[in-house]
Amino acid sequence: MPEMTDDHPSPPAQTLDRTANWPYSSGEYFRRTLWELVQATLFRWSPPRAYAWRRWWLRRFGADLAPTSGVRPTVRITFPWLLKMGEHAMLGDRVRVYNLGYITIGNHTVVSQDAHLCAGTHDYTRPDLPLLRPPITIGDGVWVCADTFVGPGVTIGDRSVIGARAVAVRDVPSDVVVAGNPAKIVKPREMAHG
Secondary structure (H helix, E strand, O other), rough: OOOOOOOOOOOOOOHHOOOOOOOOHHHHHHHHHHHHHHHHHOOOOOOOOOOHHHHHHHOOOOOOEOOOEEEEOOEEEOHHHHHEOOOOOEEOOOOEEEOOOOOEOOOEEEEEEEEEEEEOOOOOOOOOOOOOOOOEEEEEOOOOOOOEEEOOOOOOOOOOEEEEEEEEOOEEEOOOEEOOOOEEEEEEEOOOOO
């Protein structure tokens, strides 16, 4: 690694004065502001079991939700219009859905409390750090356990388990249990029949 001296200072890796100040259209900022007001009041203050009420609001803002999906009142969703949830999918308490890119959650999938789904990042190889919005796709029958982080562009295969506090920054195949930071396969997910 080159050393920095007073005679020859290294150039900065990033030049934040060149970063886009307004990466979205004015219409999107307006829509986002309206959603933040609804989310902070009518959505957040609703009773815990008022799933239909929260689905109604999310759909008003463009979310694609199955009629049996559920979102807890403490969930934080950045852009409802970039969220799709399947039948019996559930977002637990305090889940952070940072969906700058599209997030799809499959049927019978649960994202447990305090998990963070992060579909947004920056291109750190460029000094102006342009915004990137890679999607996240979570399959059917997946369990994303408590405090888990799922990174931009990750696809999680059907029936897999992302262990508590795991950091999934690469695709996860179907029918496995992963754990750790970074998440690694620890065993197959074998289902009891009965």
